[in-house]
Amino acid sequence: MIDLNEKSTAPDVSGLTVLSMEKNVVQLGSLWHERQIVLTFLRHFG
Amino acid sequence: MFARQQAAALMEIKDQLDNAGVGLVAIGSGKPAQAKEFVALFSFEGEMYVDPSLKTYKAFKLVRGLWRTLGPASIGRGMTAMKAGFRQGKNAGDLWQQGGMFVIGPSDQLGNQMLFQHRNQAAGDHADLNAVLTACRAS
Numbered sequence: 755m756i757d758l759n760e761k762s763t764a765p766d767v768s769g770l771t772v773l774s775m776e777k778n779v780v781q782l783g784s785l786w787h788e789r790q791i792v793l794t795f796l797r798h799f800g
Numbered sequence: 801m802f803a804r805q806q807a808a809a810l811m812e813i814k815d816q817l818d819n820a821g822v823g824l825v826a827i828g829s830g831k832p833a834q835a836k837e838f839v840a841l842f843s844f845e846g847e848m849y850v851d852p853s854l855k856t857y858k859a860f861k862l863v864r865g866l867w868r869t870l871g872p873a874s875i876g877r878g879m880t881a882m883k884a885g886f887r888q889g890k891n892a893g894d895l896w897q898q899g900g901m902f903v904i905g906p907s908d909q910l911g912n913q914m915l916f917q918h919r920n921q922a923a924g925d926h927a928d929l930n931a932v933l934t935a936c937r938a939s
Contacts, residue, residue: 764904764912765859772827772849772856775836780849782856783912786905790915791823792932793902794810794846795862796803797923798893799830799838 801888802924803828805881806899807844813929814845822903822936827851830893838892850893857897862919864897869923877924901927903935 770782785791810824817824824846828835835848851857857864868874878888903916916935918927 762914762917764902764907764914765861767856767859767912770856770859772851773832774849775832775839777832782859783907785823785825785847785849787907788905789823790821790903790905790936791825792810792817792936793904794806794824794826795857795860795899795901796806796826796828796893797897797899797920798891798895799803799828799834800801800889800892 801878801881801886802926803838803899804842804889805884805886805924806926807838807842808886809926809929811843811845813933816933817936820933820936823847825849827856828893829854829857829897834892852893854894854897860900860902860919862898862900863921864894866896868898868921869896871922873921873925874923877922881924898923898925901932903932 767782771779772782826846826848828850832850835850839848898920900919902914904914916932
């Protein structure tokens with residue numbers, strides 16, 4: 755896919771969670787609520 | 801192998817992200833223990849989370865499929881990655897799920913604005929990190 759630098763809106767992530775390495779449940783949206791992040795989704799860890 | 805390659809590339813720009821005050825967050829499709837092992841083995845210094853349900857991958861419209869992983873484009877990229885020294889490890893997550901990269905936030909100031917988006921169309925189809933850095937600086 756062509757990289758898009760045009761500003762666009764993130765999907766609705768309300769209710770979506772991820773797990774920390776310590777198995778804590780974290781609200782996905784909280785990860786960028788107060789800061790800017792580079793968010794990378796990885797393929798499998800192998 | 802491609803996750804290792806992506807993590808290594810991100811470590812090369814980590815200082816620049818730190819200097820710009822931009823966080824680095826990775827999400828994997830494996831289990832927490834597998835993420836912990838990955839972080840330790842490959843010295844990934846960003847924040848690491850997992851989503852074995854793949855719901856967050858789906859929310860960001862990331863592609864998934866057998867031929868996304870095993871198609872000719874992926875095989876070619878795999879050869880390139882192997883020449884660069886990366887090796888395939890055991891399966892630790894969803895084999896067919898592809899990744900992606902986004903620059904996003906802060907939502908309390910910009911709403912849920914994304915300044916950069918790249919959805920890998922096949923295994924090894926990684927984002928241009930110069931474009932990622934440009935998006936971070938432009939915000």
